[in-house]
Amino acid sequence: MKRTALTLIASFAFAATAAHAVEYGQVQPDKSRIAFDYQQMGVAMQGTFGKFASELRFDPAAPQSASARIEVDLASVDTGSEEGDEEVARKTWFDTKGFPVARFESSVVKTLGGDKYEVAGKLTIKGTTKDVVVPATFTAQGDSGVFEGALTIRRGDFSIGEGAWKAFDVVANDVVIRFRITAAAR
Amino acid sequence: MNTHYTATAKLLHWLIALMIFGMLGFGFYMTGLDLSPTKLELYSWHKWAGVTVFALVLVRLAWRIGHKPPALPAHMPAIERLAAHAGHHLLYVLMLAIPLSGWLMSSAKGFQTVWFGVLPLPDLLAKDKALGNLLETVHVVLNYTLIAVLLGHVGAALKHHFIDRDDVLTRMLPRRKD
Numbered sequence: 414m415k416r417t418a419l420t421l422i423a424s425f426a427f428a429a430t431a432a433h434a435v436e437y438g439q440v441q442p443d444k445s446r447i448a449f450d451y452q453q454m455g456v457a458m459q460g461t462f463g464k465f466a467s468e469l470r471f472d473p474a475a476p477q478s479a480s481a482r483i484e485v486d487l488a489s490v491d492t493g494s495e496e497g498d499e500e501v502a503r504k505t506w507f508d509t510k511g512f513p514v515a516r517f518e519s520s521v522v523k524t525l526g527g528d529k530y531e532v533a534g535k536l537t538i539k540g541t542t543k544d545v546v547v548p549a550t551f552t553a554q555g556d557s558g559v560f561e562g563a564l565t566i567r568r569g570d571f572s573i574g575e576g577a578w579k580a581f582d583v584v585a586n587d588v589v590i591r592f593r594i595t596a597a598a599r
Numbered sequence: 600m601n602t603h604y605t606a607t608a609k610l611l612h613w614l615i616a617l618m619i620f621g622m623l624g625f626g627f628y629m630t631g632l633d634l635s636p637t638k639l640e641l642y643s644w645h646k647w648a649g650v651t652v653f654a655l656v657l658v659r660l661a662w663r664i665g666h667k668p669p670a671l672p673a674h675m676p677a678i679e680r681l682a683a684h685a686g687h688h689l690l691y692v693l694m695l696a697i698p699l700s701g702w703l704m705s706s707a708k709g710f711q712t713v714w715f716g717v718l719p720l721p722d723l724l725a726k727d728k729a730l731g732n733l734l735e736t737v738h739v740v741l742n743y744t745l746i747a748v749l750l751g752h753v754g755a756a757l758k759h760h761f762i763d764r765d766d767v768l769t770r771m772l773p774r775r776k777d
Contacts, residue, residue: 454643455716458709493709493726500634583636 436472437558437596444595452585464489469596481519505575512539538571557597564590603770605666611659618652646712653698672765686751693745704734
């Protein structure tokens with residue numbers, strides 16, 4: 414009897430592993446983070462976005478059918494100073510009133526081997542949409558999965574920083590968007 | 600007995616004096632500006648100049664320790680001697696504490712100081728908005744203190760020259776070749 418139970422449990426466990434039916438989709442905002450790195454007067458600076466909404470579906474057994482949609486609330490920006498936060502909300506930067514949300518929508522997910530993936534998709538900021546390819550890694554941690562990666566964009570491509578800020582000598586063109594998104598298995 | 604400061608001491612005194620007056624004006628001007636690329640550039644230059652003043656003050660202190668300054672005039676009463684020594688000590692303390700507070704403030708606010716964009720100074724403090732704001736207040740208060748002490752310093756030098764008619768001011772001036 415005892416033996417039968419053990420066999421039963423073992424076969425269930427095997428079935429669960431074999432099916433790989435784990436889909437990560439419950440995003441945990443408190444364990445997720447979107448930050449950005451940039452250079453100002455040649456000095457490395459860092460900022461974050463406090464609020465963003467993400468929908469994602471990812472099954473490690475079927476990465477090609479994965480999808481992600483991330484919407485960042487641009488008003489939640491933290492540049493490190495109040496003056497900076499007020500400045501980037503202006504028309505010359507994000508124009509937060511006109512374009513309150515920056516959006517990434519995935520199209521194709523490619524497996525690069527191991528835990529590495531390439532997520533192609535469209536990035537929309539301030540009314541400009543660009544095709545981007547985001548390198549990301551996925552790590553399962555207990556019941557949840559962690560997606561991490563970094564994407565370098567050029568702020569000039571999205572008209573972020575116009576007028577007096579258009580030159581890249583004080584605030585550099587390259588901005589690295591780094592993300593860490595934790596999602597629980599459904 | 601030397602009646603004049605050494606040429607090096609004079610050079611450092613006047614160079615640092617010039618930079619302090621420049622930096623005070625610079626500081627008040629730039630903090631009033633709206634955020635712009637120019638403002639960010641000015642802040643960087645202010646920080647670089649501040650680090651430079653700090654380094655020069657260290658050189659000056661080292662020189663001062665190795666070269667005894669000329670004695671105070673014999674006619675000065677004890678209370679004036681005390682005031683002179685206290686004032687000079689305070690000036691040295693402020694000349695070191697002000698750039699230091701500026702550097703720490705930058706560090707706490709998350710703006711690392713990279714001297715002339717080349718030499719990165721260590722970020723001693725982790726990013727902390729409240730601490731950054733506190734250090735900003737410290738930086739401002741120390742500067743107002745400096746202005747008050749400088750007024751006393753310049754006032755005393757003028758009093759020595761025009762009222763006491765002694766050599767306290769002239770011995771810090773470039774010596775005429777005779």
